[in-house]
Amino acid sequence: MVALLSVLRERGQVPLSDLAAEFGASAATIRRDVALLAAQGLLERTHGGARPGKRGGELPVHLRDGHNQLAKQYIARGVAAMIPAGRHAIGLTGGTTAAEVMRQLRNRGDLTIITNSLTIGLEAADLGMARVLMVGGVLRRSSLELVGSLAEQTLKLVNIGTAIVGADGLSVDAGLTTHDEVEARTNLALIERAQRVIVACDSSKIGHAMLAKMADLSQVQVLVTDSGASDAQLDQLRVTGLEVRVVQLPAED
Known part of the structure; x- marks a missing residue:
């Protein structure tokens, strides 16, 4: 998940399909990870993709x-x-x-x-x-x-x-x-x-x-x-x- 957030910080908004290809993961896995990070305010979900959140990029301690x-x-x-x-x-x-x-x-x-x-x-x-x-x-x-x-x-x-x-x-x-x-x-x-x-x-x-x-x-x-x-x-x-x-x-x- 840290790597996923790093990609968003570097590229801005990224389609889920590109994230799946980047990490060699299934579309379902990427959707799950994006949903978890969005619930913590670390990113924002977009139509078919994700972009960095507005909270300044601070990762939770865990x-x-x-x-x-x-x-x-x-x-x-x-x-x-x-x-x-x-x-x-x-x-x-x-x-x-x-x-x-x-x-x-x-x-x-x-x-x-x-x-x-x-x-x-x-x-x-x-x-x-x-x-x-x-x-x-x-x-x-x-x-x-x-x-x-x-x-x-x-x-x-x-x-x-x-x-x-x-x-x-x-x-x-x-x-x-x-x-x-x-x-x-x-x-x-x-x-x-x-x-x-x-x-x-x-x-x-x-x-x-x-x-x-x-x-x-x-x-x-x-x-x-x-x-x-x-x-x-x-x-x-x-x-x-x-x-x-x-x-x-x-x-x-």
């Missing part, structure tokens, strides 16, 4: 897990290696890359996990992590994050050693960006409570800007991304003073 998964795993390993030994509080925004970082830290019984993500909080508990602090707030359905003034007020009461932040876009001009303004403000509250901020995002986000600004690059100490990002893009980021760490992905066969 559809993001398989997207650039290998890169996210390598990035998460790199971020996890940067967390100091001993008792430490880490703040995690929502998102699949931040969730992968938490999984890489599952054997660290000396950590306190602070998050506004239901997905990360519940999985941290399932993994047996000793201390998990969930930030309250209004549930944002597409990302399963708790956001808003209650979440921001709660974050003002905690001290975070390292914040691990995901982003939907990161660029020199726009800084860190995401799809939703309320979510951006909540993530900024977490960033402002941290002694060190690490942005963990795959190369597909570099050079892009979404609707809502989360933070300036000056509020971030380290970016960890994968080798799919261009040297020119990364050099531009380094000029701002941002430390950029690149994890090398295995070569494709």
Whole structure:
């Protein structure tokens, strides 16, 4: 389904017959997938086809897990290696890359996990992590994050050693960006409570800007991304003073 949405974003309106040919699927399968995505507001059905939805292209969290998964795993390993030994509080925004970082830290019984993500909080508990602090707030359905003034007020009461932040876009001009303004403000509250901020995002986000600004690059100490990002893009980021760490992905066969 992620691939189907990508085709619509690239081409605009596409006939169902073309989508079926593109993915080697039956007409019935394509109609079913289009209907499911339309029900979630991710695309609009047209006569005999489909076109991108009006909600800005944000995927629900349950559809993001398989997207650039290998890169996210390598990035998460790199971020996890940067967390100091001993008792430490880490703040995690929502998102699949931040969730992968938490999984890489599952054997660290000396950590306190602070998050506004239901997905990360519940999985941290399932993994047996000793201390998990969930930030309250209004549930944002597409990302399963708790956001808003209650979440921001709660974050003002905690001290975070390292914040691990995901982003939907990161660029020199726009800084860190995401799809939703309320979510951006909540993530900024977490960033402002941290002694060190690490942005963990795959190369597909570099050079892009979404609707809502989360933070300036000056509020971030380290970016960890994968080798799919261009040297020119990364050099531009380094000029701002941002430390950029690149994890090398295995070569494709």
